[in-house]
Amino acid sequence: MVDDFENFRMSIKGMVRGFGVEHIDTANNGDDAINKCNSESYDIVLCDFNMGDGKNGQQVLEDLRQSKRLKTSSIFILITAETSKDIVMGAREYQPDCYIAKPITKASLQKRLDGLIAQREDLLPITNEIDLENLPKAISLCLLELKKGGRYQGWCFKTLAGLYYDTGDYVHAQKIYEDILGRREICWARIGLGKVQLGQQNYDAAIATLQKVIEENPEQMEAYDYLATALEKKGRKKEAQSTLQKAVNLSPRTIPRQQHLGELAQINQDIEAAAQAWRATVKFGTNSVYEKPDNYLNLSRCLSDLSEGDLTEKGKSYAKEALQTLGKATKRFEDNKEIQLNALMIETRVHAGQKNEAASKKSMARVESLVKQNELGIEAGLEMAHTLYAMNESERAEKLLHSLADKYGSDQGVMNRIEELLDEPVNLQNKIKARELNRKGISLFEQGKLGDAVTTFKEALEVTPRHPALNLNLVQVLMKAMDTQGMNFEWLRMAKTCLDNVAHIPPQHRQFKRYQHLVSKLSQIKS
Amino acid sequence: MKSLAKKPDFAMVMASAVHDMKNSLSMLLHSLETIVEELPPEMRGSGKMATLQYEAERVNNDLIQLLGIYRLQDQSLGVHVEEHYVSDFLDEQVVRYELLFNARNIDMQVDCDRDLVGYFDRDLIAGILNNTLTNAARYTQDKIALRAFERDGWLVIEIDDNGRGYPKAMLDAPGEIQKGIDFDTGSTSLGLYFASQVAYLHQQAGKQGFIELENGGEWGGGVFRIALP
Structure with a gap:
């Protein structure tokens, strides 16, 4: 039982003791709870969402599930005081097994726990296999449970799709998500579909799916992460950044x-x-x-x-x-x-x-x-x-x-x-400045404004004097100028200096071949 | 001093006040339960205890509606539709009022298939059912039925009682606040307004949830019905 408010901790403790729970530990903050989970294996964790400045209940859950300090078969209950779940749902990569809203009465808590424990018992064969990382076995048990019919169909479909995804069987995972979405728009299924599309490297489809999720459920944080990854894979890194920023x-x-x-x-x-x-x-x-x-x-x-x-x-x-x-x-x-x-x-x-x-x-x-x-x-x-x-x-x-x-x-x-x-062994502001000047120089060159191009590249080289591509660009402009306007000793000297500036690059450098080529071309002009 | 004269954000103030009040209500209701347990059995069914619980639940319902209606106007009331086991859900609501029903000799029946699953926002629908149950407890003679079933792809939840039924104005326009709020019966029509709005926010494949009121049912009393697609 985790809550920063002692009265509340004690009152919940009293309630669950009344239900016959024998071993109850309490913690007054998230870190304490996580430490206790290190040394004990709890069947049920009841945790308040809002615990002052410390970790909130969602973070405690995330930490416990991520580090596997809490088993799949263990129950995590998040206690909230807000009427609507927006605030809580804000960060739900990991979902609690249930939310309980305050005020909590003994009778309603008992009903809720009875239901959760019954479900845990019924599904224990499956969750045990998941805890043992025995995913194929868990899959076959899920399929068996589905054949039985009954109330756990939804849970089984969701778990099964997740297991297929985890084992890399994207085709089966996709089929389940699409079947579910064919009947009803369900957010986790839509996100699941996006994840599968991402896994299949079908990035455009993943982007479209996940954008739809976010449009309709802007609080679904998981969707932003997958969307950012898909955008990144497509090289749309600025959009990926702004997605994560949101x-x-x-x-x-x-x-x-x-x-x-x-x-x-x-x-x-x-x-x-x-x-x-x-x-x-x-x-x-x-x-x-x-x-x-x-x-x-x-x-x-x-x-x-x-x-x-x-x-x-x-x-x-x-x-x-x-x-x-x-x-x-x-x-x-x-x-x-x-x-x-x-x-x-x-x-x-x-x-x-x-x-x-x-x-x-x-x-x-x-x-x-x-x-x-x-x-x-x-x-x-x-x-x-x-x-x-x-x-x-x-x-x-x-x-x-x-x-x-x-x-x-x-x-x-x-x-x-x-x-x-x-x-570009210079600081960032200068890097950016040099790159802009380089771009400008190239465009001037393409427009045939050779004199302006020379000035611009020279300006860029004042910032990053030994930048290979920049130096070689200037050499090319100078050679083109000499080609069309005739020999010019000052330009020749300048080109020579530029090539000297690049002499430090190793043969593995991607400008090395171009460098060698220009060196030999320049020596032809000189001769 | 100018910079200090910043107006407090009403939504923030209300949210934190509601948060605090719900903590207080938790403690209050729990203390009440503990006191009841400490009482000799013959005093446990005392009407005064039931009244205490009833009023505390009403305050809680009002808080939910208050925040909910504010957020409806603010258009920030999001519904979080998830799959739920309906029979477990109904049991949990009813159990809150055990003390009250016992004290008033009300026979409470729940009728729902154990395997029935529904898709809805748990907290919002719980708020509506709690409000309806507290009202039913007030107006019924001695019977309340809570039942849920599936009909043509809709999840239907009904609350039936054997009281006098709903007044005509309410039957004609359930969920509408027509002439402002009547403060004698205010809480009821506000509750129905909230219920109809929440039902409407449950949408699926072009269909919207709705509420219905009628008089009759099994015992001739009021019937409250919410249907969710």
Whole structure:
């Protein structure tokens, strides 16, 4: 029995004792309840929804089910005081076995519990198999129960479809969902259909299905998550981000969703939004199953990016928050050397970004005392390179990236990240500025305005002087100009400088072939 | 001081007040149950205890309606239709009034197939049934029947009693508030208004739920009927 209100706890305890329940434990907050579930295996959990500042009942349920500290066969009852369930239903990835509205009387609670316990007993053979992860057996028992007819048909169809989905049998799952939807519009079946379509990589259909769910039931949080995933798969990453943004505005406490949002926003380079999402994972994740070092580190990375080179009050406060977050991370994951190392590197960057050279050198020295550069794995290596750039040690950074490319370059995903650092080792605002100028330059080139294109690319190169694609673009414009307007020594010199700027890229780099091609073409022009 | 003069959001104030009152009602009703258990058996059926319970339930019903009607106007009253076992659901409602029915010697019958499932918003329909049951308890002579069945794809729930039946004005226009609220009988017509609105919010395949009132039934008293698609 979980409630923050002692009188209420005692009164419910008294009631269930009156029903003959022998072993009753109480907890006055969600964390306490979760801890108790670690050491005991409860058959029934009664939990209040609204427990002040702590975890709410829905989060307790989520935590227990997610971590499997509560069995499928155990009953979770959510007690609510609101007339309508909107507030409660806000975050229901995991559904309680029943909602009971206050005021609760002994007689009505007993009726409710009797019904739930009878159902639990009847369905125990099936839920036991699910708890044992014996899904095929659970499926055949569900089918048997369905043949019997009776009141558990609905439960069986829903469970069966979920089991088919979990075992990857999308065809059967889809058939059940479609049959149910053919009779009546039922939200879980519609979401189930969307999930199946997503599983079958039928992304357009999934998007349409899930958009319909959200349109009709804006409080169905699960639908936003699947919709965002489907949009992401289609490369519609901005829409995916705004879908998740809507969901977290409605229900900010779901941590996996905030993590997903943080990752997406980072990909979309919306660092403010990413910081906000990671901030929420830290705030709401403490002491939960979702508390991960990456929550802290990603928040610090975003804050470091936001504060880099910004010496105003705003920049300073980002830097301060970053250092505080890193402090928390190193304390909470004291024994994890890798986390300590990553945290120190980010700390180095934060100091460097605030032009605090002494502090930045000091933490870099601690990094170097922890690990030798040639022993760095790929993740720590990239973090290190990023940090070296922030300290203006470009040569060391490039050397490190080259050795990482040699070791890990066969993985395209890793290579992309190495390239991104090599190409644009500057802060985010400048990255965005350089990209815009690059786009503008290309369009001027296409319109044949070669002089303007040259000026624009040159302006972009002031921001990211060693960006390979930019340098090579400018070389091409210059060669085209010389082709049509005749030889020009200043342009030739400029093209030569551009190619020198790109000489640092490793052979695995995607601009390498183009680079070689342009080098040979330029030497032809010169000769 | 200007910044302090912000108007409180009425919906928030009401929601939190209702929340608080429901906690109080929980404690009140539970204390009442405990007291009844501590009483010698001959005093348990006392009319005063029943009155206490009856009035507390009425306050609870009023709170549900108050919040519900506010949210109807605000168009934020969402229905959460889920599958429910109807017979369990009806038993749970009736059991709230056991004390009252016993004290007033009312014979309460529930008639429903154990395997009948229905699709509806549990809390909203429970609010309607509770309101109707408290009214039936007030107007019946000594009999109430609560029954549910399926008819042509509709879930029908009926409450029958052997009282004098509904006044004519109510029979003609169930669920309508025509000349404002009559404060002598106000609670009843407000309850029916809420019931008809909630029924209407239950929609399926182009069909909408509705309520009906009639006099007659098995015993010639009032019949309240809610049909959900």
